[in-house]
Amino acid sequence: MNAFSRVVEGAKASAGKAALAFTLGITLSFAASPLAAQEDALKDLPGYVDFAELSGVYGEPKVMINLGGSILRFVGGMTKDDPESAALLQQLKGVRINVYSIEGQPEAALKSLKDTKSLLQDARWEPIVQVNDDGDQAQVFVKLNGETMEGLTVMAVDEEEAVFINIIGQMDPAQLSQVMDNFDVDIDGIDIN
Amino acid sequence: MTEKPDFDDWEEQINALLDGELDDAGAGRLKAAAGEDHQLSQAIIEAYQLQRALANIPTERAPDSLRRKLAAIPALEARRGARQQKPGGGWWQQSWQVPRWAAAMAAIPLVLVAVNQTTDWLGPKEPSAAEIAQAQQELAVALSYLGKVSRRTGLEIGDTVNHEMHKTVNENMMQAIHEELEFNKEREL
Numbered sequence: 001m002n003a004f005s006r007v008v009e010g011a012k013a014s015a016g017k018a019a020l021a022f023t024l025g026i027t028l029s030f031a032a033s034p035l036a037a038q039e040d041a042l043k044d045l046p047g048y049v050d051f052a053e054l055s056g057v058y059g060e061p062k063v064m065i066n067l068g069g070s071i072l073r074f075v076g077g078m079t080k081d082d083p084e085s086a087a088l089l090q091q092l093k094g095v096r097i098n099v100y101s102i103e104g105q106p107e108a109a110l111k112s113l114k115d116t117k118s119l120l121q122d123a124r125w126e127p128i129v130q131v132n133d134d135g136d137q138a139q140v141f142v143k144l145n146g147e148t149m150e151g152l153t154v155m156a157v158d159e160e161e162a163v164f165i166n167i168i169g170q171m172d173p174a175q176l177s178q179v180m181d182n183f184d185v186d187i188d189g190i191d192i193n
Numbered sequence: 194m195t196e197k198p199d200f201d202d203w204e205e206q207i208n209a210l211l212d213g214e215l216d217d218a219g220a221g222r223l224k225a226a227a228g229e230d231h232q233l234s235q236a237i238i239e240a241y242q243l244q245r246a247l248a249n250i251p252t253e254r255a256p257d258s259l260r261r262k263l264a265a266i267p268a269l270e271a272r273r274g275a276r277q278q279k280p281g282g283g284w285w286q287q288s289w290q291v292p293r294w295a296a297a298m299a300a301i302p303l304v305l306v307a308v309n310q311t312t313d314w315l316g317p318k319e320p321s322a323a324e325i326a327q328a329q330q331e332l333a334v335a336l337s338y339l340g341k342v343s344r345r346t347g348l349e350i351g352d353t354v355n356h357e358m359h360k361t362v363n364e365n366m367m368q369a370i371h372e373e374l375e376f377n378k379e380r381e382l
Contacts (some may be wrong), residue, residue, distance in 0.1 A: 065331045072323045097335045156342040
C-alpha cells in the first residue's frame with residue numbers, strides 16, 4: 001500500500017473528526033519553530049551541510065523536511081517488523097530536504113549547487129555521482145570517516161525543481177538502499193487506490 | 194469540455210475526502226488529478242497528517258490550585274463590586290456581572306494545548322503517536338526524493354556505460370557509495 005492509499009484509508013477511518021478548511025494555510029506556521037530548533041541541533045555534526053537559502057528567489061520550498069535524531073529513533077522503534085529500517089534509523093542523526101519549484105529559472109539553484117559543491121570539496125567530502133547535462137545537474141557527495149559514512153548529500157537541479165537532501169549520521173549504503181525500497185512512495189505518480 | 198477545478202475546489206474535495214464525505218466519482222477525479230499534480234497529492238498528504246495531528250492533540254486538566262483560584266474570581270468580584278457599588282454607578286462597578294472568569298476558564302485548554310505543543314517539539318518529552326506518524330510520512334517523502342534523484346543519476350550512469358548496467362537504478366547510486374566506502378577502507382589500511 002503506498003502513502004496515498006494509506007492517506008485515503010486513514011481518512012476513511014477518521015472521517016468526520018475535523019473540519020480542515022484552514023489546514024493547508026497553517027501547516028507551515030505550525031512547523032516553522034520546531035524546524036529551526038532541529039536545524040540548530042544538527043549544525044555541529046560532521047555530516048551536516050549548510051544549504052543556501054533560496055526562498056528569497058523561489059519562494060518557500062514546496063517540500064521542507066527536517067527530522068532530528070530523536071524523532072528518527074522513535075520512527076525506527078515503530079518499524080520493528082522491518083529490522084533493516086529500524087537499525088538504520090537508530091543510527092541516523094538527521095534527515096533534511098528542501099525542494100524548490102524553479103519553473104524554468106534554474107540559475108540561482110545552479111549557483112547554490114556550485115557553491116555548495118565547492119564547500120563540500122573543501123571539507124573533504126567525496127564526490128560519488130556528478131551529472132552535468134545541459135540544465136540538468138546532479139551531485140552526490142558522501143562524508144567518510146574511516147570505514148563509516150557520516151553524511152550523504154544529494155543536490156539535483158532540473159528545469160522544474162531543485163532538490164537538496166542531507167542525511168546525517170552513520171549509515172550503510174546497502175541498508176539505505178533497502179530502506180528506500182521499504183519506504184517507497186512514488187512521488188511522480190501517486191496512486192490513490 | 195469540463196473545466197479544470199481551481200485550488201478552492203480541490204481544497205473542498207480534500208476536506209470532503211478527509212471527512213469521509215467524498216463519493217466514489219469525486220474520489221476518482223481527485224485520484225486522477227493527484228496522479229498528475231504533485232502539489233495536489235502533497236497537499237492531500239499534508240492535510241491528512243494535520244488532521245491526524247489535530248485529532249491527537251491531548252487536552253489536560255488545569256492544576257487544582259489554578260482551578261480553585263479561577264472559580265473564586267466571581268465571588269471575589271462580587272464582594273469587590275458590593276464594596277464599590279454606588280446607586281447609579283458606572284459599568285466598571287458591575288464588572289463581576291460580566292463573566293470574565295468564564296472567558297478565562299475557556300482560555301485554559303487553549304493555553305495548555307499551546308504549551309503542550311511547544312514542549313512536545315522543543316523539549317525532551319516523548320513525541321506523540323501523531324508526531325511519529327507524521328515523521329514517518331515525512332521520512333517516506335524524503336527517501337522518495339532521494340530515490341527520484343538516484344533514478345535520474347542512475348540512468349545517467351547507465352547511459353555512460355552504454356546500458357551495460359542492468360541493476361536497479363537505486364542500486365547504481367548506492368553501489369557507487371559502497372565502492373567509495375570500500376576504497377576508503379583500503380586507503381585507511
